[in-house]
Amino acid sequence: MEQNLLQECIHCGLCLSSCPTYLVLGKEADSPRGRLALMKAIEDDQLQGDNTGAFAHLDICLGCLACQTSCPSGVQYGHLLEATRGYQYVNDRQLFGLQKPLLKIIASPTYLRWLSRLARALQLIRLDRLLIRLPILPRPVRSQLAGLPKIPPQPFTRTAPSDFPSAAPDGQRRGRVALFTGCVMDHWYGTVHAATVRVLRWNGYDVVLPVDNHCCGALHSHAGDHDTADVLLKNSAKVFDQIEADAIIINSAGCGYQLAEKQWHCATGAPVIDICVWMAANLHHPPQTRLGQRITYDAPCHLFHGQGITREPLQLLDAACQNMLPAPEAEVCCGSAGIYSITQGHMSQQILDRKIDNIMSVEPRMLATANPGCHLQLQAGLRLRGANVDVRHVVEVLDLAYQQDDSYRRTFGIV
Numbered sequence: 001m002e003q004n005l006l007q008e009c010i011h012c013g014l015c016l017s018s019c020p021t022y023l024v025l026g027k028e029a030d031s032p033r034g035r036l037a038l039m040k041a042i043e044d045d046q047l048q049g050d051n052t053g054a055f056a057h058l059d060i061c062l063g064c065l066a067c068q069t070s071c072p073s074g075v076q077y078g079h080l081l082e083a084t085r086g087y088q089y090v091n092d093r094q095l096f097g098l099q100k101p102l103l104k105i106i107a108s109p110t111y112l113r114w115l116s117r118l119a120r121a122l123q124l125i126r127l128d129r130l131l132i133r134l135p136i137l138p139r140p141v142r143s144q145l146a147g148l149p150k151i152p153p154q155p156f157t158r159t160a161p162s163d164f165p166s167a168a169p170d171g172q173r174r175g176r177v178a179l180f181t182g183c184v185m186d187h188w189y190g191t192v193h194a195a196t197v198r199v200l201r202w203n204g205y206d207v208v209l210p211v212d213n214h215c216c217g218a219l220h221s222h223a224g225d226h227d228t229a230d231v232l233l234k235n236s237a238k239v240f241d242q243i244e245a246d247a248i249i250i251n252s253a254g255c256g257y258q259l260a261e262k263q264w265h266c267a268t269g270a271p272v273i274d275i276c277v278w279m280a281a282n283l284h285h286p287p288q289t290r291l292g293q294r295i296t297y298d299a300p301c302h303l304f305h306g307q308g309i310t311r312e313p314l315q316l317l318d319a320a321c322q323n324m325l326p327a328p329e330a331e332v333c334c335g336s337a338g339i340y341s342i343t344q345g346h347m348s349q350q351i352l353d354r355k356i357d358n359i360m361s362v363e364p365r366m367l368a369t370a371n372p373g374c375h376l377q378l379q380a381g382l383r384l385r386g387a388n389v390d391v392r393h394v395v396e397v398l399d400l401a402y403q404q405d406d407s408y409r410r411t412f413g414i415v
């Protein structure tokens with residue numbers, strides 16, 4: 001592991017109040033400082049080979065990186081956590097519980113397609129609604145079902161053209177960008193991709209969609225399976241090596257963090273840029289009319305803490321909405337953390353309950369976020385609470401504001 005980096009913690013405790021698991025459990029071992037001490041004990045072999053107890057506290061860490069943002073000493077907690085999990089994966093045990101099948105499904109387009117078909121079939125015959133209501137399944141599984149969007153028959157890239165021309169109202173073409181379509185985003189959140197493409201085109205950009213791009217391996221990296229993550233990253237690089245574009249646009253905070261953390265790049269050298277950052281800098285045609293609904297924003301951890309992207313989503317939401325309402329603890333994790341919401345379901349639900357209380361305190365009609373895991377988790381929490389709040393990606397909110405304009409709807413054939 002990383003002895004030098006571990007020594008940077010001065011044990012001040014300033015990170016404790018930002019840690020969701022410490023806020024719920026109130027125990028030192030479930031705080032960032034406690035976990036860093038456990039990592040050091042593992043590194044120094046102070047536990048004499050029996051790391052089981054220490055790993056239980058590390059397993060329950062969300063990897064949300066809130067502690068990293070609040071640390072005055074610049075401790076690279078995320079890097080240390082991934083290194084520890086990599087050590088654990090190689091030396092102690094590989095994956096636990098449902099981690100192995102879930103990560104296998106996510107890594108494979110075929111398995112993910114089958115899972116999506118199963119979820120779609122449940123939705124079509126409305127069996128999902130029954131399963132959500134009846135307490136036959138554990139609450140974390142019912143919660144996942146409740147949060148799912150309406151699953152489309154095909155992934156977005158299977159039904160959309162691979163090249164879209166710019167469609168700016170002033171007729172100006174400002175460049176060409178490629179979209180990193182991903183795995184879950186492509187299979188389940190095609191509506192976010194569609195909104196992303198429309199907003200980019202309206203602002204003067206040609207958009208190219210890669211054929212056969214899949215997972216970036218973010219969830220595999222978080223679980224310590226760096227070998228699988230490396231293979232997936234290399235596969236993605238090969239796809240984008242073939243595409244000439246000014247930038248690669250990404251609309252999933254978790255994937256964006258993974259690509260930044262792994263210093264991923266393709267042969268063309270096109271930079272990877274989050275859609276919020278790109279649009280905040282390139283909003284050539286802001287919406288003419290802003291939405292009137294009450295809306296709040298919940299910051300995805302891997303956008304806010306992981307990539308330091310804090311202002312841009314709010315700038316876009318300000319351009320799209322009149323009624324922005326800041327909710328308490330909007331920068332605290334929602335408990336999704338990839339597959340954590342299933343593998344650590346009990347803790348995830350406790351964190352989600354607190355999050356939904358905070359969101360509902362401002363009585364929004366819409367909630368904006370920018371990551372598929374958060375999108376699903378937050379929608380689940382709101383639906384299970386009986387709250388009529390629509391969860392949308394920031395770029396979907398921008399698209400909805402544009403849709404108030406007849407010429408935008410006509411251009412993109414929206415009825």
Ligand code: SF4
Nearest residue numbers: 019061062064065067
């Ligand atoms: S990453 Fe999040 S859950 Fe883990 S120690 Fe840091 S603040 Fe706590």
Ligand code: SF4
Nearest residue numbers: 009010012013015071
């Ligand atoms: S991680 Fe940073 S904030 Fe937390 S105890 Fe260590 S030095 Fe202090």
